[in-house]
Structures are given as C-alpha cells and as structure tokens.
Amino acid sequence: MKELLTIDDISVSYGNIKALQHVSMHVNEGDIVCLIGANGSGKSTLLKAIVGQEPLVGGSITFDGEEICRAKAAVIKGEKRGRHLTTDLIAAKGIALVPEGRRVFADMTVEENLDMGAFLVRDDALIAERKEAMYDFFPILGARRRQKTRSLSGGEQQMMAIARALMSGPRLILLDEPGLGLAPLVIADIFEKIDMINKQDKVTVFLVEQNARMALKASTEGYVMENGRIVLHDASSALLENEQVRAAYLGE
C-alpha cells in the first residue's frame, strides 16, 4: 500500500525541552492510524509539526511523495537549507487538522465555519454541495446552520470541527483528541462518524487520542508515544493484546 504521510526522524524542541525526539512513522493511504500516549507525551506537538505550526530541529516530513517540512540542521541529499511550507500551503496539499479543543470560530455561524473550511475550494456549486452533504452527515449541524457556533454543545462543536475539516475535501485528516471532554455516548457517535469518513469517503485518518481503547478499536495500526519518543508500533489489534499497553493505557 502507498505511504501517504512519512515522518522521518523528526525532533522538535521548546527551548531546552525536547518535545519530540527522533520520531519516525508512516500513514498508509486509506488507513486509520492512531497515536496513543499520556498527556504531555508530545502527541499534539507531532500534529502541529505536520501542519507546519512547529519548526523541526531535525528530520523531515513527506506527504504524497513531496517533502513538506525539513529541519534546518538536517543535511539531506546534499542540500543544506531547511525549508517548510507554511500552514496554509500544507492545507492546500490536502491535509486537514481538527485541532485539540475544537477551535471553532465561535463568533461565526455553523454555515460560516463550514465556508471557512472550504476557503481553498473556489467552486461555489461544489461548496454548496459539500455543505449539504455535511448537513446530511451531521443532521444537528443542518438544524443549527444559522446559529453562532458558541451556542453549540461540546459534542456538536466537535462534529462542526470535523465537518469544517472535511469541507476542503482532504486526502488526510488529522484528529487531535476528538473525544476530549465529551460524554461516552457522544464519543461513540463521533468515532462511528470517523469510521464512515474513512470507509465511505476514502479519507485517510490519523487519530491522536488519550482514550486508548476507543482509538485502538477504531484503527488498523497504532503507535505508542512516551516522552516524545515512539516506543511501540504494531497492528491495533495486536496492541490491544499487548501486556505493556494493557497495563499502562487500558487499565487492566
């Protein structure tokens, strides 16, 4: 299967603190891949690095065969200069991030939020068609399309954030803790939607979660992160059976 996203030996630092150390991983086209780990292990930093919001101090990130980020210090193929695409250009390549804490545009309506998600789609008919598809997919958003997003519940805002990301027609969707702070039933609903997005719309999903059980059940492949390093990588079904994972993340 084709590798859509390749993360090659990247490191990120905040001052003296090493947030990510020599992280390598890949996401195959069509898969749901998850990354689990404790609070503060560097999961969100990894996603921010992928979308160009955290500069790399080492390594490179390749999306669909094209290098989107490379650290300044890394000397690869004789090139000495680091480079990275800015976040808006990375979005234009087809990567959509649903950020941690949803980050909806609270003062804008649901419809306007979706319009922003489709900022790069210049075809009005296509935007209208996608909006209708989103209102079908998340009926609650259709019912609230003219409401300011701040009036939505946490679960509704999460669905809005996912719908907004899908409006750009991405090839890869990155989800940062989609279940954070939500009731178990709402989380189950959201994970069901994520699965449908993957199966029906053929969008590759990279999922970051603290809720390890939900994430591993939903995904095909999983990575485990501890203190900014990848410590385990296996099929999700195997990780569910793994002694270490069971003890540390599944509470068994």
Add this chain to the structure above:
Amino acid sequence: MLFTPVFSCYRTVQFSYEGESIVGIAEFFQHLMNGLTLGGIYALIALGYTMVYGILKFINFAHGDVLMVGAYVGLFLFDLFRGSSPLGLWTIIAFFIAMIISMAFSALLGMFIERVAYKPLRKATRLAPLLSAIGVSFILSNSAAWMFGTHSRKFNYPFDNTPLHLGDVVITPHQVLILVVSLAMMIILKLFIDRTRMGKAMRATSLDQGTAMLMGINVNRIISLTFAIGSALAAVGGILIALDFKVYATMGTMTGLKAFVAAVVGGIGNISGAMFGGILLGLLETFGVAIFGIPTGLKDTIAFGVLIIILLVKPEGLFGKVEKEKV
C-alpha cells in the same frame, strides 16, 4: 443654560428654565446633523484602528497620518482634474475620481507601512510595533510638512456650498455628501465583512489566527488586506474632513486620536462598535459644546474624558467582549 440635565437633551425641548426655552427643536436637529456628520468621519477612521487591532492586537498610531496623506492626495488630484472648469457635473465627478485614486494610493501606502515597519516586528515584544508606529507617524507628518509646507490649504468645494434651509435647520450640501459617503462606505464594508469569502476570512483570522491558517487562509495576505481597507477608509475620512476644515501636515494627529477613542469606546476589535463609537463621539462633541455648555476651547477634551470614563467603567468598550488571556 447649564441647567440642562445630562443625557436628556431631547426632553429639554419641552422644558424651560425661568420661562425661556433652552433648546428649540430646530436647534436640536441642527446639532444632530452636525454631530452625525462629524461622527460619520470619526467612524470611518475608527474602523481602521479597530480592524488592525482585531487581527494584530496592536494600535496603528500611524493611521491618523495616512488620513493626512489621503487628504493631500485627494486635494492635489481634485485641483488637477478640475483645472479651471466651473462648478458643475464635471467637478463632482472629478471629486469622486480623486477620492477613489486617493483611496487606492493610501491602501498601497498602508500595505507598504505594514510590510516595512510592522511585519518584521511581529514576533518582537508587543511594545516594539507600537513604537515603530509612532515613528512612522512622525516620518509621515514631517515629510508632509517638508514637502507641502506648514501652511494649511483649503480643499476647494466640488459643488456649490450654499446652505439649504429645511425649515429652520440649515444643512450644507457637503454635510449631505459627508453623511452619504460615510454611510455608503460603512454599508459596503459591513457587506464585505459579512458576506464575502475574503471578508469572512478576515473575521476568522481575527478570531483565531492559527486555526485560520489551518483552513488554508494566507494570514499575511489577510493582514495586508486589512491595512489596505483601513487606509482607504482613512483616506475617505481625510478628504471629508478636508471639506469641512483644512488640510495640513498634522491634521491627522488629533482626529486620529479621537477616532482611536471612538474605537475603544465601541470596543476595540469590533467593527460595528467602531461605527457606533464614532457616531456617538461626534454627537457628544457637538452636543457637549452646544447644549451642555462645555467651552469650545475644551471641545477636544470631551473625547478624552469619555475615554477615561469608558476605561474606568467598561474597559472592554460598549460592544467589546472581555478577553481572557490564553495560557
């Protein structure tokens, strides 16, 4: 005269003090008209402050001087286009052409200032761009004084300015022009911000810059656009003031500061707030002098008095939201 209770100027129409009517209806409408005219101009200028603050969280203190440049450009172009032709249709058209070119010039100037003086400081301390803005302000006003002299110039009227009498209320044609143009500009801006793709992207950027980038919005371009629109509106404000007063190198200083107060009163960062704050300030200044008996010499203190009261009572402004510092 000083008897008039505060904030009930309309009621004073029926009230009288020792049998003498304090303010007649005609006089009230006269002041209302004058206040709205002044307020419309403040509102146009206040929009530039508030839009830039909304996105960059910084006060562009050079905004008032962009207004002055816009007024000069408008004045020179109008005289050039008009030549020696008599007042008539052509002079009105020439006035609007001069205004549009001045808007475009000021928009480019605003974008240039941002690119050269503010963008390199975007990651510096918050004080740095503020000081840079004050520097740009001095550079612009001193350059204008050097190039055009320190005397003030009169903006020639584009049409006959014989006052019109509506009953007892006297309105000059250029007051009508000021009202119509400032109102039209505000409506166009509001439609642009609310309805268009780029307008919505501006709002999204001011709400959450990081997430706006995730949507594929080029934030640098949005910032340039914000400066362009704010500066173009300032140019209109400058030309409209020039019709009522004079054009001189430091004309932007006091007007700019007052428009800034208007933006703070309305809630800085809030577009409707700036419009409302500008008009409110114009009305307060006019009525303050005319009805509340504030001496004309102290007219300029009204705005700053209002600023102090707002900062004490409602620091986020009338329409502003309390911003929580994000950790």
